[in-house]
Amino acid sequence: MKKLIRNVLDVDVDGWKGVNHYTVKAMYDVIAEDGFATIEHELVARFDYKWSEIDEMGGTAVVNEMIAKKYNLEIA
Numbered sequence: 001m002k003k004l005i006r007n008v009l010d011v012d013v014d015g016w017k018g019v020n021h022y023t024v025k026a027m028y029d030v031i032a033e034d035g036f037a038t039i040e041h042e043l044v045a046r047f048d049y050k051w052s053e054i055d056e057m058g059g060t061a062v063v064n065e066m067i068a069k070k071y072n073l074e075i076a
Helices: 052-054 058-071
Strands: 001-013 019-031 039-050
Touching: 001 039, 001 058, 019 052, 019 058, 039 052, 039 058
Parallel strands: none
Antiparallel strands: 001 019, 019 039
């Protein structure tokens, strides 16, 4: 049985190029017939935003909120 735990976001910042690289993955709890469970990740999306694009969209907080809504993420 495979059950979605949550979607997770990873952000890699490239200061030399002024780009943020975003990766969204779905985290699943996979329960085998014998009852043992493992965690499995599946790629949902991978995309980049230049810092100038982030500024044009309203800043980091706005972009984070937009991504959170689109991919059902919890941003702390």
